[in-house]
Amino acid sequence: YNTWKKIEKFAVPKFPHGYTVNGIIGDEFKKMYGVEYGVIRSISLLRSFDVPEKKERFILYQGAVNEGRSFETLIPAMKDVDAKLIICGNGNFMAEAVRLVREQALQHKIIFRGQLIPEDLIQITRQAYIGLTLFDKKGLSNYYSLANRFFDYIHALVPQVCVDYPAYSEINNLHRVAVLIAEPDAVSIAKAINLLLADADLYKNLQDGCRLASQVLNWQNEERKLISFYKIVLESN
Template identity: 45%
Template sequence: MTRIYFTVTNSLVYDQRMQRICTSLANNGYAVTLIGRKLKSDPLPEKTAYRNILLTCFFSKTILFYAEYNIRLFFYLLTQKMDIICAIDADTLLPCLFYSRLKKVKRVYDAHEYFSEQKEIVIRKRVQWVWQRIEKWCIPQFKNGYTVNELLQVTFQNKFGVNYTIIRNLPIQPADYPSNNTPLANTKVILYQGAVNHGRCFETLIPAMKQVNAQLWIIGTGNFFDAAKQLIEAHQLTQKVILTGALLPEKLKEITPGAYLGLTLFEANGLNQKHSLANRFFDYIMAGIPQICVNFPAYAAIQQKYPVTYMVDDTHEDTLAAAMNKLLNDTVLYNQLQQQCYIARKELNWQKEEIKLLLFWKNICIS
């Protein structure tokens, strides 16, 4: 049985992407171990088809956390035996590279995003320089890997000389997803789910809600969470904009179909945002709710085939308010987009994308 280890720096209980990947591989005969970070506030992972390992760190943020976690991860890996090591994003590249060279095992890079081009890194030039150096040295040594769309595939090929497979992070299609969604509340709910991070347009989205007759639920945590709370208070929107914090995937799957519409918004700072293909984009489609989405190339390509979203060319306050009001009031357009969601989710689901994942790992094992 092929032993595969995956490494991330985040919590394991909220990472639906890695849960899907690891479950698919474990259910198809691989011995899978997922290594992540232990946070005091997180519940322990439930029993899964794969093994979960949590590393505890003294530091929780800044470069000190990444340095500590990478050191702890490397020395933990030295105590393990495996056939393949897979780094998830650039923040675990170094220990995986060192281990694979030392132990002479195959290595794979899961390039879920262009790490050094995230806004929170782009705006800190010294920090970006460090991550760019790590990517420049490590990624060309990971000849096998996959990413989430054609734009990132081409970027990695031009920048690092690697030819990665495309495996999108699509949600599982339940057998019993309803075609008529039950509303979450008496008022219409606009939903943002995902990381509450810099670059996700909260600076304009939150004040835009003053012009919108609906509630905004922000589900998630991240490095902009405290700032988002301050913005809500500063604009006196505590009754209209609700910060729930992170929710377990099972709870989120219950909530999402009850929202009226979703939001997939990014600022155009950094290639990572411009070339993104966010998980939430597909989650909204699977839940059967139209969404407002920034008009970036990866989303525009899907929109051309499946018109499931109302696209905006900028994320200014008035633009977002007008877009939300458009979908809240134009029932004909809303129903057209919703019907397209029902059509699209028959194709844009994990059951179909899983086939690509299994073929990729089969080829890695026999190469």
């Protein structure tokens, strides 16, 4: 952390033109370094598709299996959930995650698929019943995050359980796409997942919210902003 912070302090003030992934981080940069950074979010491409029949109501975690992604609480939470969890990804917490699954005797319920090619990941995301966007509240990087998977679930029309951190709650207030939890502890995670499994009306409302959100929050719109950003930079030089 300290190394990256030193790089940030050195580099950010030297680049008056820049962009970051959300306005909350942009506000922090302005406060700390006096720079006005734009916002270009890493959002999924809008694609049309037929929503597949959800033959098995499984929960999906996609992304890096890294420290700080709440696996210490997610894995034991699955003892109280009547559904399978599929984990797609790899990372520095993989060995520990596998150990925790064995320790909790959940090998029958939690399945590690490893890293998938993008098209395969899109397909399995569309088949999922619930997505997960979880981060421990350790450091501003996690607290101010806006993960790609948050948008991947939206574009797959998959309601999700998500941490109630600023960037996610800001979007969820505009487009209701997720059940937000204040803390990613085992009880809260299990309760939120079970709510989505049990409440068909809530699930449908969130799925409709995903459909509306995807029409606004997509790469086609972000791409226009990115092109406009570079035009302004080039014209100013």
